[in-house]
Amino acid sequence: xxxxxxILPAPVCAAGYAIAGGVTWAALRQINRTAASPAxxxxxxxxxxxxxxxxxxxxxIPPVSVHLMLTGLLGALLNWYAWPxxxxxxxxxxxxxxxxxxxxxxxxxxxxxxPALLAxxxxxxxxxxxxxxxxxxxxxxxxxxxxxxxVGLTALIFFGLVVFTMPSTFDPATEQNxxxxxxxxxxxxxxxxxxxxxLLCFFLLRVKPDLLK
Amino acid sequence: xxxPLNSVSSSTPPALMIPLVADGLQTAxxxxxxxxxxxYPDNPGILQDISVxxxxxxxxxxxxxxxxxxxxxxxxxxxxxxxxNGTIHLFNQRVEPHQFRPEVGFLFQDPKDQLxxxxxxxxxxxxxxxxxxSEGEVVExxxxxxDLTGIRNLAHRPPHxxxxxxxxxxxxxxxMAMCPRILLYDEPTxxxxxxxxxxxxxxxxxxxxxxxxxxxxxxFLLEVCDRVLLIDDGCIIADGDPVEVMGxxxxxxxxxxxxxxxxxxxxxxxxxxxxxxxxxxx
Amino acid sequence: MAVGVHADIFxxxxxxxxxxxxxxxxxxxxxxxxxxxxxxxxxLLPWVFAVVIGLYLWSQLPLTYLLRRLPYxxxxxxxxxxxxxWLSGETVLWEWSFLALRLEGLQTAAxxxxxxxxxxxxxxxxxxxxxxxxxxxxxxxxxxxPLLTDMTLLTxxxxxxxxxxxxxxxxxxxxxxxxxxxxxxxxQWGWLVALxxxxxxxxxxxxxxxxxxxxxxxxxxxxxxxxxxSHPSGRMTLALxxxxxxxxxxxxxxxxxxxxxx
Numbered sequence: 001x002x003x004x005x006x007i008l009p010a011p012v013c014a015a016g017y018a019i020a021g022g023v024t025w026a027a028l029r030q031i032n033r034t035a036a037s038p039a040x041x042x043x044x045x046x047x048x049x050x051x052x053x054x055x056x057x058x059x060x061i062p063p064v065s066v067h068l069m070l071t072g073l074l075g076a077l078l079n080w081y082a083w084p085x086x087x088x089x090x091x092x093x094x095x096x097x098x099x100x101x102x103x104x105x106x107x108x109x110x111x112x113x114x115p116a117l118l119a120x121x122x123x124x125x126x127x128x129x130x131x132x133x134x135x136x137x138x139x140x141x142x143x144x145x146x147x148x149x150x151v152g153l154t155a156l157i158f159f160g161l162v163v164f165t166m167p168s169t170f171d172p173a174t175e176q177n178x179x180x181x182x183x184x185x186x187x188x189x190x191x192x193x194x195x196x197x198x199l200l201c202f203f204l205l206r207v208k209p210d211l212l213k
Numbered sequence: 214x215x216x217p218l219n220s221v222s223s224s225t226p227p228a229l230m231i232p233l234v235a236d237g238l239q240t241a242x243x244x245x246x247x248x249x250x251x252x253y254p255d256n257p258g259i260l261q262d263i264s265v266x267x268x269x270x271x272x273x274x275x276x277x278x279x280x281x282x283x284x285x286x287x288x289x290x291x292x293x294x295x296x297x298n299g300t301i302h303l304f305n306q307r308v309e310p311h312q313f314r315p316e317v318g319f320l321f322q323d324p325k326d327q328l329x330x331x332x333x334x335x336x337x338x339x340x341x342x343x344x345x346x347s348e349g350e351v352v353e354x355x356x357x358x359x360d361l362t363g364i365r366n367l368a369h370r371p372p373h374x375x376x377x378x379x380x381x382x383x384x385x386x387x388x389m390a391m392c393p394r395i396l397l398y399d400e401p402t403x404x405x406x407x408x409x410x411x412x413x414x415x416x417x418x419x420x421x422x423x424x425x426x427x428x429x430x431x432x433f434l435l436e437v438c439d440r441v442l443l444i445d446d447g448c449i450i451a452d453g454d455p456v457e458v459m460g461x462x463x464x465x466x467x468x469x470x471x472x473x474x475x476x477x478x479x480x481x482x483x484x485x486x487x488x489x490x491x492x493x494x495x
Numbered sequence: 496m497a498v499g500v501h502a503d504i505f506x507x508x509x510x511x512x513x514x515x516x517x518x519x520x521x522x523x524x525x526x527x528x529x530x531x532x533x534x535x536x537x538x539l540l541p542w543v544f545a546v547v548i549g550l551y552l553w554s555q556l557p558l559t560y561l562l563r564r565l566p567y568x569x570x571x572x573x574x575x576x577x578x579x580x581w582l583s584g585e586t587v588l589w590e591w592s593f594l595a596l597r598l599e600g601l602q603t604a605a606x607x608x609x610x611x612x613x614x615x616x617x618x619x620x621x622x623x624x625x626x627x628x629x630x631x632x633x634x635x636x637x638x639x640x641p642l643l644t645d646m647t648l649l650t651x652x653x654x655x656x657x658x659x660x661x662x663x664x665x666x667x668x669x670x671x672x673x674x675x676x677x678x679x680x681x682x683q684w685g686w687l688v689a690l691x692x693x694x695x696x697x698x699x700x701x702x703x704x705x706x707x708x709x710x711x712x713x714x715x716x717x718x719x720x721x722x723x724x725s726h727p728s729g730r731m732t733l734a735l736x737x738x739x740x741x742x743x744x745x746x747x748x749x750x751x752x753x754x755x756x757x
Contacts, residue, residue, distance in 0.1 A: 291670055293666055293670070313669070313670075313672060313675045315672060317670075318670075319667075319670055321663065321667060323663075325660075325693075325697060326660065326663040326664050326667050327664075327667040328693075329664060329668075329686075329689045329690050329692075329693035330686075330689050331689060335689075339668075339671055339673075339686070340671040340672055342678070342682070343671055343672030343673050343674075343675055343676060343678070344672050344675070344676065345675070345676035373693070373696055387671065388671075391671065391672070
């Protein structure tokens with residue numbers, strides 16, 4: 001879900017940049033405050049590259065195959081660094097792949113980045129909220145929720161924007177039908193993202209639990 | 214089977230489809246390259262008009278400086294790349310672009326490129342599962358591969374946690390589980406310690422498959438191969454007995470290589486013990 | 496996905512646009528893009544196109560460059576733009592059974608398509624005439640935080656390595672028969688989870704080695720490095736392109752302002 005140039009009105013694009021600027025400030029403040037080791041920077045940078053590359057993977061869901069966004073997973077693994085990672089990913093997508101989105105960079109960053117940050121926070125809460133469960137069950141549930149939240153929120157923001165900017169000449173009944181159709185189509189995707197995120201976290205738990213700390 | 218040293222290029226007979234008779238035994242032609250040419254957009258003429266025949270069971274070393282086209286040749290043999298010109302036949306069947314040929318196994322230079330499953334057993338099972346074999350057959354193949362490579366004790370462990378040498382054996386096991394007839398090894402000793410390297414040499418000396426080994430480790434090739442191809446400038450410069458090809462100092466140095474140490478005449482015996490002399494110097 | 500090297504996007508040249516200093520170029524062209532995004536009246540589009548085409552010609556970038564790149568980003572727009580004329584608006588221009596071509600929808604579709612093409616072309620002028628490192632340096636001087644600059648450089652530097660690793664891993668899977676025989680969804684998912692997980696793992700381990708190498712060369716101590724532009728291009732703060740582009744941008748905004756009460 002990436003909004004190309006030309007669709008959104010200029011004030012929305014500008015607001016997107018403003019909000020993105022604010023989130024950048026907040027994320028950097030958090031990063032500095034937690035006095036994270038400078039080793040986190042290469043870790044976040046290379047994992048961002050891996051996500052960028054890996055996002056080209058398409059998952060078979062017969063009869064189709066889909067590309068997953070994995071923003072929830074990004075948030076879970078990178079925490080506050082997920083925001084710069086997404087920002088950089090979008091920038092490189094524009095610069096290296098020529099996918100456009102220069103005026104909508106702010107909007108797209110907020111659309112993917114804020115849910116990623118929230119998903120990351122939710123993932124972190126598993127230690128506190130799931131004390132009664134085994135660590136493995138807690139991991140499974142919370143990684144699923146993080147994955148689902150990441151995509152779910154992004155989809156909501158996307159729909160919100162579309163509704164907001166839809167031309168007023170649109171027949172309200174058609175508009176509602178289209179939107180409902182899109183929303184319904186995304187529910188299985190939200191579930192699948194959650195599932196994939198959980199499976200991947202289980203894989204990492206077995207092979208490199210350090211990544212999940 | 215020893216071959217005389219000769220310069221190949223245009224003198225190779227084109228009749229490559231006929232199984233060649235040697236020592237009264239008929240040996241099938243495993244690999245037949247005819248007028249093979251390949252260019253990369255930024256590296257034209259990396260392989261030019263290559264014609265070679267390799268018989269089943271031969272162990273052939275490929276030597277040449279970095280960038281001479283050894284890996285490219287391997288990728289062409291697997292069907293990963295499509296030649297601009299020429300044909301490749303594996304056991305008399307032509308290789309079509311991007312066609313899956315399970316009879317060829319390719320060991321990549323970095324075993325990490327080939328291992329990705331959560332356990333060694335799962336990784337070895339990947340190939341047989343993708344061949345469409347039944348559960349029982351898959352288990353059989355995995356067990357056989359584990360025994361062949363001697364890594365049964367590693368079966369349940371994640372490949373990511375293993376040492377370089379262990380990873381390589383797992384990658385080899387994964388290939389062997391597909392029962393290949395031809396194996397391509399790309400720089401197999403590059404990051405092995407001496408003990409693991411020795412194990413690999415012993416393993417390869419026992420194998421029946423047709424082997425193609427690209428390596429800078431010339432001593433390794435001396436111990437394993439019975440034939441060597443020297444590649445430079447897109448052509449096969451020399452094709453023959455390893456000692457004769459690699460022992461030719463002028464030839465080796467003219468093409469960016471060196472004579473292996475064990476072939477350097479030892480005027481001063483700086484090896485104190487006769488046991489340290491390689492067998493061909495005996 | 497073909498992760499193109501930035502060299503594919505950047506085309507060296509001698510035009511005034513190539514020699515235009517990066518900071519004013521970035522700001523002016525972004526301003527132009529935003530001004531285009533503000534256009535809401537179809538009647539302004541021909542003027543917008545005239546400006547953008549003029550800019551493209553001034554940059555001396557080949558036409559094939561643009562034609563090769565427009566199709567990809569265009570697909571989403573085509574989908575959106577394709578539907579609007581049939582679904583949005585009251586005035587029906589043409590009807591056939593249940594399909595009705597509507598004027599307002601057509602107008603909106605044309606507007607969106609026009610803005611998209613104009614903004615993207617401007618974007619390609621920027622990317623085609625500016626080396627990546629110059630862009631990054633300009634952004635840094637405009638206030639991009641050092642953390643983001645560091646991360647962008649590292650991500651860019653290792654992107655191709657990681658992409659190659661991924662390609663090789665997938666080749667290795669195919670060589671062992673992946674995709675040859677139909678498999679259950681659960682098995683495929685298992686393999687793809689393992690593939691992506693392994694890629695993440697390798698990147699993480701590589702990052703630890705990268706960090707160690709950086710530390711041994713002083714990273715994390717003392718002053719942050721200054722990133723030098725690799726190309727000497729763009730040294731001149733050319734007043735002409737800066738002035739003209741800003742004038743054009745302002746003209747769009749003014750045009751919109753005057754047309755709005757209508």
